[in-house]
Amino acid sequence: MSATRRDFLKGTAMLGAGLATARLATPALAQAKPKVVIIGGGPGGLIVLRELVNAGANAFDITLVEAQRQYTTCFYSNLYLGGFQRIETLTFDYGIVAKLPGVTVAHDLAATVDRQRREVVLQGGARLPYDRLVMAPGIDLDYGSVPGWSAAAEERMPHAWKGGAQTRLLKSQIEAVPDGGLIVMIAPPAPYRCPPGPYERASMMAWALKTAGKSKARIVILDPKERFSKQGLFQAGWEKYYPGVIEWLPQSIHGGVQSVDPATMTVVTGFETYAGAALVNVIPRQTAGRIAREAGLTNGDNYCPIDAFTMASRMDPAVFVVGDACIPGDMPKSAFSAASQARAAASVIRAELTGGAKPALEFANTCWSLIAADDSVKIGGAYAPSEAKITERSAFLSKPDESAEVRRDTYAESAAWYGELTAAMFL
Numbered sequence: 001m002s003a004t005r006r007d008f009l010k011g012t013a014m015l016g017a018g019l020a021t022a023r024l025a026t027p028a029l030a031q032a033k034p035k036v037v038i039i040g041g042g043p044g045g046l047i048v049l050r051e052l053v054n055a056g057a058n059a060f061d062i063t064l065v066e067a068q069r070q071y072t073t074c075f076y077s078n079l080y081l082g083g084f085q086r087i088e089t090l091t092f093d094y095g096i097v098a099k100l101p102g103v104t105v106a107h108d109l110a111a112t113v114d115r116q117r118r119e120v121v122l123q124g125g126a127r128l129p130y131d132r133l134v135m136a137p138g139i140d141l142d143y144g145s146v147p148g149w150s151a152a153a154e155e156r157m158p159h160a161w162k163g164g165a166q167t168r169l170l171k172s173q174i175e176a177v178p179d180g181g182l183i184v185m186i187a188p189p190a191p192y193r194c195p196p197g198p199y200e201r202a203s204m205m206a207w208a209l210k211t212a213g214k215s216k217a218r219i220v221i222l223d224p225k226e227r228f229s230k231q232g233l234f235q236a237g238w239e240k241y242y243p244g245v246i247e248w249l250p251q252s253i254h255g256g257v258q259s260v261d262p263a264t265m266t267v268v269t270g271f272e273t274y275a276g277a278a279l280v281n282v283i284p285r286q287t288a289g290r291i292a293r294e295a296g297l298t299n300g301d302n303y304c305p306i307d308a309f310t311m312a313s314r315m316d317p318a319v320f321v322v323g324d325a326c327i328p329g330d331m332p333k334s335a336f337s338a339a340s341q342a343r344a345a346a347s348v349i350r351a352e353l354t355g356g357a358k359p360a361l362e363f364a365n366t367c368w369s370l371i372a373a374d375d376s377v378k379i380g381g382a383y384a385p386s387e388a389k390i391t392e393r394s395a396f397l398s399k400p401d402e403s404a405e406v407r408r409d410t411y412a413e414s415a416a417w418y419g420e421l422t423a424a425m426f427l
């Protein structure tokens with residue numbers, strides 16, 4: 001090796017070491033664009049990406065690491081189960097994202113994060129250095145949390161809590177439920193993605209049964225919780241549209257799910273055995289995505305604590321965690337929340353990397369749920385940072401006695417939101 005090349009490499013190594021220790025200096029190589037690596041191309045990761053691109057002037061060198069080539073939104077997937085959406089309209093690819101200025105898309109798995117060196121290592125072997133890392137891998141499912149259930153069992157007893165093949169499978173299983181058949185849903189313990197999601201799903205399953213003329217089929221929800229999001233609104237809707245079809249049982253009534261047996265489609269609780277179910281939808285306990293946990297960004301609750309004033313990890317100020325993987329304080333884990341956190345994080349990253357003023361963050365969320373055709377309800381709030389967490393400042397909830405017109409307008413709002421969010425992500 002020539003002296004010149006050796007000296008260069010030595011200099012680079014020293015520079016690397018310096019960068020690792022100078023915790024949050026703006027990028028040392030003044031001529032290089034700041035490097036931002038984003039793990040996860042859901043609403044969390046993609047809205048950060050879009051906001052940084054929109055900052056203009058091709059200012060950042062952004063790499064999106066996303067394992068999948070296509071993304072099927074979980075949000076609005078219940079409406080596919082009910083027959084209100086087609087799966088094709090919920091599925092997007094990353095073609096346009098890859099053409100944005102300054103953006104590279106790596107369709108690979110982020111295998112590890114070397115936080116000392118500030119590098120993401122891909123399964124394919126590439127190493128991606130970063131000045132700021134955005135961690136947005138969503139959730140992992142805890143397959144061990146329901147005795148008898150496993151990754152192998154998800155073909156018989158689907159979760160459909162990640163979008164794509166599982167969503168299609170659940171839909172085909174709903175269609176195959178015979179009249180008089182039993183659907184058992186095992187709801188997840190908090191915290192989990194989309195608090196009203198299981199109950200909107202039950203509504204959409206009931207709608208599918210009703211429109212297929214299967215008036216004798218039943219849905220039992222075994223919940224590890226004692227109450228759930230928008231409970232009064234859902235239960236009033238179930239009584240109105242699907243009387244006697246949906247039975248919700250809290251932990252104190254069913255005594256806990258003891259085991260499931262995918263071979264016989266049996267679910268055993270502390271009080272009853274449901275044998276020969278036509279469909280068992282297991283929505284298990286959830287954690288932050290593996291990469292976030294293995295990068296040492298989670299706490300004992302298996303989610304990532306963040307500084308609510310910046311969305312930076314409490315474990316590493318060069319890493320920002322947005323979306324379902326973070327601990328969002330009073331916000332629910334939702335696509336709306338993920339996008340709101342992403343906008344906040346992007347504004348802080350931009351300020352840190354370009355020397356701008358520190359922004360004051362604010363957050364918002366709305367979760368809509370469709371109970372029956374044109375009957376949508378919503379819950380939401382506005383939030384601000386505090387020392388401890390993202391804190392709720394105001395909240396709203398649909399009223400039980402609203403007119404059909406209000407409910408229809410609420411549905412239209414949800415459709416507009418879905419269109420705007422997916423356009424900001426993929427179009």
Ligand SMILES: Cc1cc2nc3c(=O)[nH]c(=O)nc-3n(C[C@H](O)[C@H](O)[C@H](O)COP(=O)(O)OP(=O)(O)OC[C@H]3O[C@@H](n4cnc5c(N)ncnc54)[C@H](O)[C@@H]3O)c2cc1C
Nearest residue numbers: 040042043044067074075110137138194323324334335336
């Ligand atoms: C049935 C259902 C209904 C829902 N309805 C709504 C709704 O109406 N409104 C709403 O706001 N929210 C809804 N949600 C919640 C919403 O889908 C999630 O909150 C949202 O998707 C979270 O976004 P995210 O970016 O954090 O994670 P995700 O959307 O899960 O995206 C994470 C991405 O990271 C990728 N990834 C993970 N690990 C790696 C790795 N190591 N390397 C590379 N890539 C990786 C994954 O492939 C994935 O594409 C619903 C969820 C469900 C299940």
